[in-house]
Amino acid sequence: MQPISTPPLVPFLSNGPKLLFIDGKPVPARSGKTFQTINPATGKVLAEVAQGSAEDIDIAVKAARRAFEGPWSRWRPADRQQAMLRLADLIERNYDELALLDTLDLGAPISRTTLGRKRAGALLRYYGGLATSTHGETIDSSFMPHESLTYTLKEPVGVVGAINPWNGPIGMAIWKLCPVLASGCTVVLKPAEQAPLSPLRLAQLCAEAGIPDGVVNVVTGLGDAGAALAEHPGVDKVAFTGSTDVGRKIVRASAGNLKRLSMELGGKSANVVFADANMDSAVAGAAMAVYMNSGQICSAGTRMFVQRPIYDEFVERVAAFAKSIRVGDPLDEATQMGPVVSAEQLERVCSYLEIGKAQGARALAGGARLTEGALAKGYFVPPTLFVDVRDDMRIAREEIFGPVAAALPFDTVEEVIARGNDSEYGLGGGVWTRDLNNAHRVAKGLRTGTVWVNCYQVLDPAVPFGGYKMSGFGRESGNEHMQEYFETKAVMVKLDS
Structure with missing residues (x-):
């Protein structure tokens, strides 16, 4: 580095x-x-x-x-x-x-x-x-x-x-x-x-x-x-x-x-990927929905729901994408992700990494702060993807505000809407699909202030942004x-x- x-x-x-x-x-x-x-x-x-x-x-x-x-x-x-x-x-x-x-x-x-x-x-x-x-x-x-x-x-x-x-x-x-x-x-x-x-x-x-x-x-x-x-x-x-x-x-x-x-x-947004989604777009989009700004975005799509037929392939590709993100010097134009903001935030994020592992989740990418090399004195956490996650785990329910995603498989539209809404938060959400019926059903069904379809974190001065429930x-x-x-x-x- x-x-x-x-x-x-x-x-x-x-x-x-x-x-x-x-x-x-x-x-x-x-x-x-x-x-x-x-x-x-x-x-x-x-x-x-x-x-x-x-x-x-x-x-x-x-x-x-x-x-x-x-x-x-x-x-x-x-x-x-x-x-x-x-x-x-x-x-x-x-x-x-x-x-x-x-x-x-x-x-x-x-x-x-x-x-x-x-x-x-x-x-x-x-x-x-x-x-x-x-x-x-x-x-x-x-x-x-x-x-x-x-x-x-x-x-x-x-x-x-x-x-x-x-x-x-x-x-x-x-x-x-x-x-x-x-x-x-x-x-x-x-x-x-x-x-x-x-x-x-x-x-x-x-x-x-x-x-x-x-x-x-x-x-x-x-x-x-x-x-x-x-x-x-x-x-x-x-x-x-x-x-x-x-x-x-x-x-x-x-x-x-x-x-x-x-x-x-705050938020704990559901980002839903259907089996018919454009895989290349969905992998990059779902990954950066979490890892942008080192995960320090209230509407980050940190609950990554992936339809079961593509789950294994999708999480492997997101993990590979996460590992390819250039973490480093914020002043370097080539850097894609910098540190979290403070020592306090670093401690908070790292505590959730340990909580996730203790509750049975497995880090397919990342999983620990960077402690060696040129970045060791800064507050750097690599992009992390947890699999083997249950809906009741703390990493799937609590806002971490760091570069940590939890991937969860699902089967049906009705199921993913219900699970997506099983949260005290309702700030953002995403849907990745080529099926307009599924896109509109999920967009209508999620109790959240914004739903992005085949994109994420797009903001426009003319488009209202805000939350439902405990998201404000x-x-x-x-x-x-x-x-x-x-x-x-x-x-x-x-x-x-």
Whole structure:
């Protein structure tokens, strides 16, 4: 294996600790505390980052409230749209830097993080269009005289607390930001402490695009900062992406002022491969449905259901595919999979590898962390495929959030739908088949927010994404996403005759 590259100099990482971004400018945490963000490929410190607390959250929320009630409230939809278009241009021009920050902070291969440029620009331009096309409606009232006018207004919900995970730092931050800007809300963003760098740089680009002070605030910190944001009485809505366990805590924290919530939580998605599927496409597609981003995707297709006539051949081919994936230096363009994000996540994933074996599963590929050679100091787990798996095993029921797939045979459509739904989660799902009847039956039968047919993990700004059951509620992308950020006001006017 090639040694890990020395990271290039990034201007953003120079000049001391990375500061919070509140009310249009970088500021230190009120406590003066910092925490370290670590390069997961090397285990070395990347930067010192300001450790925001409840006090900093309070300052940021108040700045967001002033902006919401002040200059920002007077911006017309077309003004917000133009600012979003300027921001899209700036992000695209600076995307190499943003992608590099994510590669260093998250460990995702540079070949993957740079692919986000197209989606980032597309999201901002799509929501920029929604800024000028969202409207209320007129209603012909049945309980007012004919001399009346009844209509609805769409009004921004107010100050949004956005709390993001670490598995897609810049992409998630932009996704949360888009409906805020388009609707006229303001935001306090709490990025994950494992990968806080690119969201801080994004806030600077927002200011450069001319977005008023206080509209976009970023408070880095640990879990206590996120908890303070979730329960702050000045926050009108929380948009959260992360684990189901933390989601439960946010629901409880929101009760004080009955915040509006949208939550994209965990998953244990079923990826169903029928015997008539295009084998080459299904092997690669089902494998990367798990191994992309080192398995750190909530909707990863980690329960691989394979119809029995092709099961043996299919799992052998997926195992061979897994072994061919180039795991290594995230800065190398040829690398296909990097490390998991942190030592804590490494320990979690490796514990599930041992649990799987202890419960009788067999690793056909992978099965243990990399402990020798150039990658030994990083947090690397090879793509792992378990066979001899039962539905009741923990590796088939619990979200691992690592590059670990469980392959299970099935016989009939009815059976696989029932087994696919036998989960507390319902975020994603996949079907690989040439039979349209089977494709539609499974797509309709699975209780999950998205079903991909003969593809996986395809996201589009216009297509809503979100979960059923313990995978959350609310949707991101599409017009459904925008409605999460509006209040609907009814106006009923009796006119003089």
